[in-house]
Amino acid sequence: MRKKKTRPVHAGLNSQLIRRSMQRWFPLFLLPTFIAFCIGFLWPFLQGIYLSFFQFKTLDNMNFAGLQNYLKAFGDASFVSAFWQTAKVAVVSIILINLFAFAVAYALTRGIRGANLFRSVFFMPNLIGGIVLGYIWNTIFAGVLRGYNTALALNSTLGFWGLIIVLCWQQVGYMMIIYIAGLQSVSEDMIEAARIDGANSWHVLRHITLPTVMPSITICTFLTLTNSFKLFDQNLVLTNGAPMVFDAGQQIYTTEMLALNIYRTFTMNWKWQGVGQAKAVMFFILVAGISLFQLSATRSREVQQ
Amino acid sequence: MKKLFALVLVLALALMACVASAQEGKVYFLNFKPEADEAWQALAATYTANTGVEVKVVTAASGTYSETLTAEMGKGDAAPTLFQCGNKAGLDTWGEYCLDLTGTDFYNEMTTDEFNLFGENGEALCAGYCYEAFGIIVNKDLLAQAGYDISGITDFASLKAVAEDIHARRDELGFDAFTSSGMDGSSSWRFSGHLANMPLYYEFRDDGVTEQPATITGAYLDAFKNIWDLYINNASTEPSQLSTATGDQAAAEFGEGKAAFYQNGTWEYANLTGNFGIPAENLAMIPIYCGVEGEDKAGLCCGTENCWAVNVKASEADQQATLDFLYWVVTSDEGTTMMAEQFGPIPFKAAKASDNVFFNDANAYIAQGNYVVSWAFNYTPNVDAWRAGVVAAMTQYSAGGSWDDVVSAFVDGWAVQYNNQ
Structure with a gap:
């Protein structure tokens, strides 16, 4: 039932005309979200893991503490x-x-x-x-x-x-x-x-x-x-x-x-x-x-x- | 054409002045007191208008100063150049960020170093810029309506007699003895911090404590129980409902004349006289009596957590700009006026007189030879965590729980937090 409903959309996406330009332009459309993802998630996440091995007061004042x-x-x-x-x-x-x-x-x-x-x-x-x-x-x-x-x-x-x-x-x-x-x-x-x-x-x-x-x-x-x-x-x-x-x-x-x-x-x-x-x-x-x-x-x- | 040329020249000059002043250093003050934010912003604008030096004042949201400071201090060049560091816990964390103020023009303006915090080698790291006093605020008018006068309240027994009588006649009088002793975060510090100072002060006085002890005995917790029972049993709020009662609620009860006694500090003066319109002559502050031997000679609880520290990791120019700003604040007419209005008497040579009656009461007690109850709670280890434990236990007790939990939160909690430091 669900598939039936979505078939027309798929058909549109599969047409050569749209697919080619999508392949060319999709990075551009992904970019804003990707940047937001990096700033809001990826970077703080990695920094968080890094910080967990330190004793720190601020982000520029820390000592390595191992485990x-x-x-x-x-x-x-x-x-x-x-x-x-x-x-x-x-x-x-x-x-x-x-x-x-x-x-x-x-x-x-x-x-x-x-x-x-x-x-x-x-x-x-x-x-x-x-x-x-x-x-x-x-x-x-x-x-x-x-x-x-x-x-x-x-x-x-x-x-x-x-x-x-x-x-x-x-x-x-x-x-x-x-x-x-x-x-x-x-x-x-x-x-x-x-x-x-x-x-x-x-x-x-x-x-x-x-x-x-x-x-x-x-x-x-x-x-x-x-x-x-x-x-x-x-x-x-x-x-x-x-x-x-x-x-x-x-x-x-x-x-x-x-x-x-x-x-x-x-x-x-x-x-x-x-x-x-x-x-x-x-x-x-x-x-x-x-x-x-x-x-x-x-x-x-x-x-x- | 000439006019236009002149205008362009003037503009260019103004621009150069701005650029020049930017190179002269800037001030970034991370303010601790939300209630003084407006006054600081105005003062900063005045200073900038007079000197061209940029002064940025940011106020941390109530109760979040240490988090905000932690975040802001990590910003390198954009970190606060002036911040608040007011007790042992603060000094442990931020001591290495504090400039030694000894010998600066600003520091030389101070009249006492009693409220300052010093480093291990005697460096003046934090300058106490005002002091505060807390006790039981009394509405003298209501007290008179009930047939009493503050001169009759000189110890715990007399306070208890008055409070219980008012509570018993509350329907007839139209007001109760005490405001609600709320355990919501907006109010609980009045008790886990300020009221808890009473047993801590007397214990430390007896034991001659001069630095943070690893353990406490709770020798005066019976006195603490006396006063707490008096507070919660002689107010309109049911003791079991205190967990959600707020600070605003207590302030409103007192401000609207629904209670005669309100434990709080000198900082409430502007709120009570301004927002609630209580005439200054109806207000007085009396010591917190809790049933300790010789307490008829007690004064108000005086001390401070309000200390300025200059960020030593800021650039030299910024440090100098900050010191210049501070000097101006404590010497100029605008600065001292604002300080007197917001903070009462300040320990600086050029201080202006304050009309805050609570400070006058504090000084009157000292003049009579009564002892000052100092802020013993400044020794508290992990102060927020310790207080949270005490609040939880007091809430539990008030709703019918055991007093042993409060004793445990006090004594065991202290040891736990000392070890967690």
Whole structure:
């Protein structure tokens, strides 16, 4: 179905006339993005790796420290704690966001009245930035929890679920749009054929709809996974890691995730800046590794029509 | 034609003057205080208009000075030539960037070196350009409405009696005793920094501490608990809701006459008299009484974190331009007027008198022979991280948690952060 739709475009691109000039001019069109990519990503990234081997005050005042920063980072109990907290948030939010998003998308492709309005409304939270969203929800949570004489920052369980609620609220709408696109590409013919063969709704969902929308599931799990791992704004605004406990001679912030931990390390004092940098490099390797693994795992389940 | 020729000549001259002045060095001041930004910008413009020397003033967003300084200092020639470096942690990081100010014209204008920071060999690295005092700000008018006078508040017991009475009659009076003691980042420094100075000061006084200790005992944490309990139990905000209460909220409560006591410092004077329109004669600042032996002789907490340092890595011309600018700021009419308005009394020969009543209170206590509570918190290791731990524990305690957590954040936190330095 999808291919059918895109065929005319492909045909146009394949014509000799356009292809030749594209081959000649594509570097020019890629250039702005490529330059932006270098300035905004590639160069800082390489410099970041380089810096992680130094103890530095500013970018022109540094001493080589070898692997010291990495050893210090591994020995930091708060980093380990932040890792597990991140993993917990990632697992729970991936499951919940995708379940809700799929359910909403499924409901809104059943042809109910006002589906377009619902789609817009569900998508809207995604347009609000993380910090603003965090503050809004902070007020809501404070108002609700006041009745129970407690607050988000006082209890790590509340802090955890508060974060999950905000993440779901923000991301369900976005993932919903992707799922709707996937669901709309499910062939009516196949569903009709299955019905004639005696399949019930569950069979259709399990054996036709799900395999067909697998590409959407891949994209959505990938996005939710990386979103959860990279999460910073909401974590900072909602609890800033509180409550704190002392453990293994370190201050452990129980709701602190990796990105916030890296930020806190970096700003502690200048001797820890390199350690923060080393943590950031490890963080990148971790997120890239998990994402690649997850991509290849879900890709293998996709079906081509 | 002649006129046109003359005009061109004048323009050329002006241009040359600009070019010449550019070669004479420039000043780049990374300002620490957002509330003084406007005044600095105006003063810089005046100086540029008078001398042609370029003065750039950039103000770091509230609470982000060290990050901003770190980023700006990495800019080589474009780094700040004048920056703020005000405590031990700052000196540890930026000491090697500080010019020895000894013997410069600017430094010779100083009347005291009490607020300056020195290097290991006695170099004057940072010049304290103003000092500040904090304590409990009192609305004398409200106090009178409740039937009290500040002369009756001389120790913790009398403060407690007044505060609890006002709190008990809050519905009838229409105001409460204390403003909210918010634990939001915009307010928590008043307690994790300033209020925490009380137990630190008394402990260091007893132990004769003169440099950063590796550990602390928390000997006066009971006193800290006294005053904290008094703050949170005699205010309109529920103690369990302090985690989200902000600094603006507390300022507004006091400014709008909804609370009689407000712990803050001399820097709030302009805000209270200007923005909230409280008459100066209704304002006073009293010491923070927390139940320590002999505290009826206590004064206000005086000290500073406001020190200027000149970047020694800047070009010679820029350093000289910066020193010239500083000299002008502390000697010229425009400069000293602005300094008096923004920072109160400054420790320079040409200082102008300030009408800030809080400073007058601070001086009055000293004149009566009361002891000055110095800023013991300037010894705090990894000050931001230590304070964050204390804030977390105090928030927890206020919502019904254990005081042991606060003690632990204080004492264990200190040791942890000392080792992390």
